[in-house]
Amino acid sequence: MARDHVVGVDLGGTNIKVGVVTTSGNVISSLSVPTEGQHGPDHVVNRMVTAALKAIEAAQLTKDRILAVGIGAPGSMSHKQGVIISPPNLPGWSNVPVRDMIAKGTGLPANLENDANAAAYGEYWAGGGRGTRDMVLFTLGTGIGGGVIIDGQLVRGFFDNGAELGHMIVHPGGRLCGCGQHGCVEAYASAHYTAVRAVEAIKNGEPSSLKARLDKGLTIDARNVEDAARAGDPLARRIWDETCRYLAIACVNMQHFSNPQKILLSGGMIGAGAYLLDPVRKYFLELTWKAAQDYPAIEFATLGNDAGFIGAAGLAMAEVGGQVTARAES
């Protein structure tokens, strides 16, 4: 029986998402379990292994049909060594050799990637980037992540920190970002900082309908800013508009870096739909050069939360699967 499926695992701070994917990118089964990161790496790796085996069972397959297990994981990591270094959302983890632990636990070859890179590869392989060879993904959530595909290859970087696109500096000496730099695009246009900018403006005395939330002791998130902007609140409109404008600048910069055919936006913020996409596209065309008509299509990603495990599976197939097939044939 051919090894014609791959397992993808997306390790998040809250949930582990696992799926079985065919070698042409179709999802056969998937499931999600709480991470329980507070119990430490051994516990979490056991949960990942168990979830992977359950997903294989749910797909009505046996392990001899699986090429490899691909893992997407957050934070600083070494793809080459298969080690998670220090994920911000898994406190206490330090230099965990997840790849080899998963390989041992499942008895299958394993491969470790950055989660945003995996999501980009998933969209390239099976989502909004299908049919392109050159694309960029921005993940717009609490932070801003990114992934770049050039001629069908994922950009990992010499130090395995490629495509940390949220940390491109677009405002020298600007806002302090969580990463320690000043003026990162993330420090303006992520969901977290969009909300923070609104709260700061209100605390500085700018009038806004959002102030009522603060007065009631409630927090403000990016969705609240979006809703207030849609309802006509001038401060919320300005903040939302600036967010869209910064995202457009990030797109211009990617146009001039890898010059992709498509730029995809994903993550929680794309829930705003055209209210996000239309101004990003408008500002992109306004702010980019006219020296060449090299304008990437700016679109939404299509795989939602599945992009991570699908891409992790695809990358594992590309990295490990080929070797396995070769070995089986030799």
Added chain:
Amino acid sequence: MARDHVVGVDLGGTNIKVGVVTTSGNVISSLSVPTEGQHGPDHVVNRMVTAALKAIEAAQLTKDRILAVGIGAPGSMSHKQGVIISPPNLPGWSNVPVRDMIAKGTGLPANLENDANAAAYGEYWAGGGRGTRDMVLFTLGTGIGGGVIIDGQLVRGFFDNGAELGHMIVHPGGRLCGCGQHGCVEAYASAHYTAVRAVEAIKNGEPSSLKARLDKGLTIDARNVEDAARAGDPLARRIWDETCRYLAIACVNMQHFSNPQKILLSGGMIGAGAYLLDPVRKYFLELTWKAAQDYPAIEFATLGNDAGFIGAAGLAMAEVGGQVTARAES
């Protein structure tokens, strides 16, 4: 006799530089002739062909020892079609099929690349980037160009406009760049704009020793700014310092994009030596994140003006040469 050499041609607005290079990147012969672009494309292509044949002769070789001719050319172009679209420094040129004209004129396979991309490949193959697989080149001249090598491959981009690194926006709504955008790094840190910023400050009444040049009807260039800064002129020091700081930000952004092992600086401005390199390195470490120690080495390129024709030769070998060899063997 094996085809074990490649010809590289660097087409500039002022001069055509041609060299014969071995398949391991050693220059056997080189020469430079005026471009005479005012006489039009046919005339210039004839000069390129003649120069290529002369360089082969100077290397004491015959054409049957040459794999291919590689061309590096400025401005907007199509690598895929081998067409120069509208080079700013060759006025009147429009959609010139240079690749096929050179192939016809020399009787050899030809390949066309962007000149800064060719220079980056030259440094990667035979210069300051040797031994790396992931590097970035910034060309610091009148404008700022760039080239990116990822895992040994040149980033050309879907629209053949990859690595236009001078046009990354680092200052939204900032200075108008020659490309039509606002706030490009080129609009601050190129030789041209470094001088322009000094002139503007003087015209705005800031005192400076450089004012004497303007009073005499002389122009101010980046070298004048550098000299005045070295001599202690406060305005020139501020301008030079800002230039170095913007270049450091461009390096930070490339760290987060392709995450290279090395970033090389080339072009006229590196004549300033440590007076440029030291502050760029200092600001890089000051401005970049501490989240990971993924710091590329920032160094000067080593091939000077030869990088363009060497890289054009290397890329022609990679693109066309392989096919020629295959054809000869079939």
